Amino acid sequence: MNRILLGLIFFSISPLGLAQDYSLDIPVAPKKTLEWSGNLDGKYTVMQMRPESPFYKIQFSDDLSNYLSQYRLELYLNADYRTRNMGFHLKTHGIYYNDSNAQFDLFEAYGNYNFSLNTTLHFGKQVFSWGKGYAFNPAGFINPFKDPENPELAQAGLLSMSFETIKSFRNKWLQTAALTAVVIPPAENIDQRYAEIENTDFALKGYALVWNTDVDVMGYFSGDGSAKYGADFSLNLKENIEIHGEFAYSTDETTLRFKSGLPTESMENGYSWLAGLRYLNRWNTTIIAEYYRNDFGWTKSDYSKYLGSIETALQNDMIPDNLGNVPSGMTQMQDYLYLKISQPEPFDLLYFSPSIYTIYNLQDRSYIIGAPMTYSPVSNFSMIFWPTLISGKNDSEFGSKPMQLKFDLWMRFYF
Amino acid sequence: MIKISYMKSLLLLGILLTLPPMIFAQDANELLRKIDENLMPESYESYRKLINEEPNGKRKEYLFYTVKKGKDRVAMLYLEPASDRGRSTLRLDENMWLYIPNVRKPIRITSMQSVIGGVFNNSDIMRLDYSVEYNATILKETDKEYVLNLKAKNRTVAYDRLKMWALKDGLILTKIECYSATNMLLKTLEFKEIKKFGNGLVRPSVIETYSPLYKGYRSLMIYITIKPRKFPDEVFTLNFMPRMEELR
Numbered sequence: 001m002n003r004i005l006l007g008l009i010f011f012s013i014s015p016l017g018l019a020q021d022y023s024l025d026i027p028v029a030p031k032k033t034l035e036w037s038g039n040l041d042g043k044y045t046v047m048q049m050r051p052e053s054p055f056y057k058i059q060f061s062d063d064l065s066n067y068l069s070q071y072r073l074e075l076y077l078n079a080d081y082r083t084r085n086m087g088f089h090l091k092t093h094g095i096y097y098n099d100s101n102a103q104f105d106l107f108e109a110y111g112n113y114n115f116s117l118n119t120t121l122h123f124g125k126q127v128f129s130w131g132k133g134y135a136f137n138p139a140g141f142i143n144p145f146k147d148p149e150n151p152e153l154a155q156a157g158l159l160s161m162s163f164e165t166i167k168s169f170r171n172k173w174l175q176t177a178a179l180t181a182v183v184i185p186p187a188e189n190i191d192q193r194y195a196e197i198e199n200t201d202f203a204l205k206g207y208a209l210v211w212n213t214d215v216d217v218m219g220y221f222s223g224d225g226s227a228k229y230g231a232d233f234s235l236n237l238k239e240n241i242e243i244h245g246e247f248a249y250s251t252d253e254t255t256l257r258f259k260s261g262l263p264t265e266s267m268e269n270g271y272s273w274l275a276g277l278r279y280l281n282r283w284n285t286t287i288i289a290e291y292y293r294n295d296f297g298w299t300k301s302d303y304s305k306y307l308g309s310i311e312t313a314l315q316n317d318m319i320p321d322n323l324g325n326v327p328s329g330m331t332q333m334q335d336y337l338y339l340k341i342s343q344p345e346p347f348d349l350l351y352f353s354p355s356i357y358t359i360y361n362l363q364d365r366s367y368i369i370g371a372p373m374t375y376s377p378v379s380n381f382s383m384i385f386w387p388t389l390i391s392g393k394n395d396s397e398f399g400s401k402p403m404q405l406k407f408d409l410w411m412r413f414y415f
Numbered sequence: 416m417i418k419i420s421y422m423k424s425l426l427l428l429g430i431l432l433t434l435p436p437m438i439f440a441q442d443a444n445e446l447l448r449k450i451d452e453n454l455m456p457e458s459y460e461s462y463r464k465l466i467n468e469e470p471n472g473k474r475k476e477y478l479f480y481t482v483k484k485g486k487d488r489v490a491m492l493y494l495e496p497a498s499d500r501g502r503s504t505l506r507l508d509e510n511m512w513l514y515i516p517n518v519r520k521p522i523r524i525t526s527m528q529s530v531i532g533g534v535f536n537n538s539d540i541m542r543l544d545y546s547v548e549y550n551a552t553i554l555k556e557t558d559k560e561y562v563l564n565l566k567a568k569n570r571t572v573a574y575d576r577l578k579m580w581a582l583k584d585g586l587i588l589t590k591i592e593c594y595s596a597t598n599m600l601l602k603t604l605e606f607k608e609i610k611k612f613g614n615g616l617v618r619p620s621v622i623e624t625y626s627p628l629y630k631g632y633r634s635l636m637i638y639i640t641i642k643p644r645k646f647p648d649e650v651f652t653l654n655f656m657p658r659m660e661e662l663r
Contacts, residue, residue, distance in 0.1 A: 026639050028462045029478055029494045031663040037500060082660055114661075118649040129519035154517045166655065168648030175507060176652045207653065212510055214523070214653070234523050236510065239571045242523045280528050350469050379475060379496035414498040 038077040039414045045070045048405035052394060054310040056402035072097050076154055087112045093154065108157040118166040127157040128182070130205060130218055131274075132234040132244040135338040135359070136292040136331070138272035139230030139246040141220035142182060142203050148331065148338060148359055149370055149388070160184045176209040186223060199223035212236070226252035226267075240280040247273045255296050258305035270295030276338075283343070290338040297334040300363045304395050333397055335362035351376045359398075366392020366399045384410040443551035443563055449586050450579075451544040454618055456643040458484045460662070463638045465535065470631030477531055479540075480663055482644070486547045488651040491540065492659040499531075503656045506541040509571045514656035521653045526573040535624055535634045538573035539604070545579070548572045559583055574601060588619065602626035612641045 047068045050056055075094040081087060091108040110124025127144060131137030135148035144155035162182040169175055186199035205218040213235040220228040230248035237243055252267045276290035298306065342355030354373040361367065372386040386408040392399025465477040478495035493502040501516040504524070512521035526538035545551075549565035549572070556562070565577035575596040580589045591604040603626070606619035622636040649655060650662065 026464050026478075026637060028639055029480075031660075037497060039498075080660075084661060087661075117647050117655075120658075127519050131520075132522075134522075152515065152517050164654060166649045166652050168652060170648070178652065178654045180654075209507065209510070209653075212508070236523060236525060236571065239526045239573055240528075242525060244523070278523070278525075280525055284529070286528070348470075350471065350473070376498075380498050382498070414496070 033083060034079065034081045036077070036079050037415065038075065039412055041074040041076075042411040043070075043072050043074060044409045046407045047403045050400075050402055050404045053400050053402045054307055054314060055400065057314055058310070059402060070097075085114050091154065091157075093156075105156060107154060110157070120164045122160075122162045122164070125157045125159045126162070127155055128160075128162075130216065130232075131230075131246045132214070132216075132232040133246050133274045133276060133290060133292070134278070134288050134340075135290055136274050136336070137246060138248040138274055138292070138294065139216070139218055139232050141218060141228050141230065141248070142184065149357075149368065158184060172211075174208060174210050176207070178207040180205045180207075224252075226250070228253075242278040243276070244278075245273070245275045247271070250296070253296055258302055258309070261305055261308065263306070263309055268296065272296065285341060285343045288338070288340045292331075292336045292338065294331075294334055298332055299334060303333060303364065303397055307395055307400055331359065331361075331397075333361055333363055336360065337362060361392070361397050364392060364396035364399075366396035368398055380414040382410075382412045384408070384412065386410070443553045444546065446553070446561060446581070446586065447549070447551040447563060447565070447579075448544075448546045450581050450588055451546050453586050454588060455483065455544075455641065456614070456616065457486075458643065458645050459641055460644045461638060461641045463636055465531065465540070466635040466637070467531070467535075468633040468635070475531075480659070482646055482650065482659075482662060484646050484648070484651060486544050488648070489541045489543065490651055490656070490659060492663075501660075503659045504537070504541055505651060505653065505656055506537075506543070507651060508543075509569075511537055511541060512653060512656065514653075516657070519657075521656050526571065535636065536573060539624070540636075545577070549577060551579075554578070556583075560589070561586075585617075587617075600627060602628070610638075612638070614643055616641060 047070070049060070049064070049066050049068055051060075051062070051064075051066065073096040075096075077092045077094070079090040081089075088111045089108060093105045093107050094102065095105075096102040106125065108125055108127055110122050110126040112123075113121045115121065128142045129137075129140065130143055131140040135146070135151055137143055137146060140146070142158055142160070144157065146155070147153055160182050162180060164178065164180045166176065166178040169177070182203040184201040184203065186195040186197075186201070188195045190196075201220065201222045203218065203220045205216055207214070207216050209215075213233055216232045218230045228248055228250040230246065232244070232246040234242065234244040249269070249271050251269045253270065255266055255268045256263055257266050258264070272292075272294040274290055274292045276288065279287045281287070337360040338357070339360075340355060340357035342353065344353045345351070346354065352373065352375050354371065356369070356371045358370075359368045368388060368390050370386060370388040372384055374382055374384050376382045388406040388408070390398050390401050390404055390406070394400060459482070461481045461483075463479050463481065465479065467475045469475075476495065477493065477499065480492045480494055481489065482491075483489045487506075487508040489506040491504045493499040503514045505512045505514070505521065509526075511524045511526060513524045514521045524537055526536065529536045531540070545565060549567055551563045551565050554562045554564045560583055561581050563579040563581070565579055567575050574593040576594040576598070578592040578594070580591070581587060582589060587609065588606045590606065593601045593604070595601055602624050605623045606621070607623060608619060608621040609617060610620035611617050612620075620638045624634045624636075625632065646662075
């Protein structure tokens with residue numbers, strides 16, 4: 001009673017109360033069982049091409065202008081239906097170039113049933129994101145391919161069934177433990193409808209928060225006998241410094257090498273790993289730095305031979321089938337440095353967040369430098385201007401890409 | 416006999432000289448614990464709006480659903496704007512994570528970062544009880560209020576020192592100044608608009624903050640509802656971050 005009286009007195013005499021310039025009558029967002037969300041991106045790109053690149057020669061003809069443009073619309077449409085014990089989630093992606101060239105993708109479509117608050121079963125096509133790396137995830141055995149230039153881009157999921165259980169603990173050294181088990185049915189290769197059951201893959205991940213450190217151990221066991229084992233960690237050293245790392249060991253990984261100048265598939269065992277940090281300074285600048293090593297990537301010599309094979313094939317007007325089996329993802333070689341610096345609202349420029357990043361190939365010294373600049377003057381709308389320089393010697397990884405300079409302008413509307 | 420009395424007196428004097436600071440520290444920490452109790456139930460769910468106001472008067476608004484358990488577990492779901500909807504943040508003691516739906520995994524963040532911009536940083540938005548992070552001493556006491564000095568218990572706490580004003584009657588918080596280790600004033604928080612939230616909870620419903628480092632900027636945190644609610648520990652785990660909407 002005293003408190004209420006005091007409150008009323010305080011409110012009535014407080015000059016702050018009198019100087020109120022905001023409304024306290026705020027409605028609470030009602031909970032909806034079915035919810036729609038998404039965003040529409042309009043993307044306009046101007047590219048300065050590299051006609052001497054063998055990849056340019058595969059894709060384009062000789063008599064084109066050095067400057068190409070592209071205008072496309074991308075629609076991300078999501079629906080979530082949730083009750084206390086179950087849910088259904090849909091994430092779609094549509095891309096439109098013109099009336100005769102449009103595409104629709106089902107990124108995710110999965111249901112979940114909660115046996116209890118800490119035990120869940122998932123069924124359907126779902127994205128997994130394992131590993132602690134920002135730009136690369138060597139231990140992300142079931143992740144979609146990540147674009148290190150834009151790691152936050154929505155991706156397509158994996159058709160799977162998964163089971164997850166979590167347990168919290170009240171002691172100093174172990175606070176949480178969780179286990180995720182994933183069954184990945186084989187791709188249907190018989191009449192496009194059936195598959196042999198022995199090709200089913202399994203993945204397991206155990207997570208623990210121990211001594212204020214996130215630790216995961218994971219494994220992937222393929223129906224063909226190959227296996228991958230991995231681990232990762234992440235912890236805050238100080239209130240503004242985080243460090244993380246990932247490690248993976250794979251057996252019988254199908255790898256393309258060049259023997260006597262000819263592309264040959266071989267089965268290899270090897271390691272890949274990553275070490276990184278995230279640092280925030282007193283001016284609110286965030287720095288992310290990562291080193292990534294991949295034993296299954298190509299050496300400088302492999303890459304030169306790969307380019308040579310394409311040039312020879314182009315001269316003979318025939319591309320060998322197994323040249324399509326190149327190391328997947330954006331980065332194909334063994335050693336990379338990633339650095340990103342972002343600064344929200346520098347020099348009091350409101351709603352403006354520039355950043356700059358580089359992916360540097362340590363073997364051939366080729367690199368990508370991008371500088372996305374985001375301007376968000378109102379809620380639910382962003383404009384992004386994103387110049388990218390892709391550079392290196394002609395026989396280097398990034399120096400052999402079909403474009404050398406790119407300017408993107410994106411308009412993004414959320415709902 | 417006289418000698419023994421003299422020794423005893425000296426001993427007593429010594430004890431008396433060392434006791435007051437200890438008693439004051441105990442009193443101050445007890446005061447701080449009561450101030451915490453008056454601000455929030457031990458476990459609760461809450462809706463609050465956060466407004467970032469720019470020097471030109473433009474505003475950006477966020478709506479959060481927050482749950483807290485005990486002294487060291489806080490989780491928060493972004494409800495508005497649509498561009499941030501579905502994001503969630505989790506704090507377990509000194510550890511903090513951010514979950515972004517497109518990234519599909521929680522990433523560690525630091526207490527000094529601000530995931531939404533503006534003057535409030537993560538530790539302001541995902542605040543634990545003050546008595547968990549700070550040791551208190553009484554700086555000044557008047558007829559109407561206490562002024563406490565709060566020193567961080569360790570280096571991972573966002574502010575090295577706080578200066579806190581609380582009304583004596585009802586132990587209601589009115590103002591906090593946040594200082595760095597070099598004794599620089601980082602920001603000021605003012606607690607306003609006392610409101611009845613039900614279940615006997617009467618507290619300021621608005622926290623306004625401004626900083627000499629962000630001249631012309633102002634951020635407001637407006638509590639809409641605060642209700643006591645019990646949660647299992649598993650709600651405060653990385654695996655539960657994508658599922659926070661199920662709690663509403």
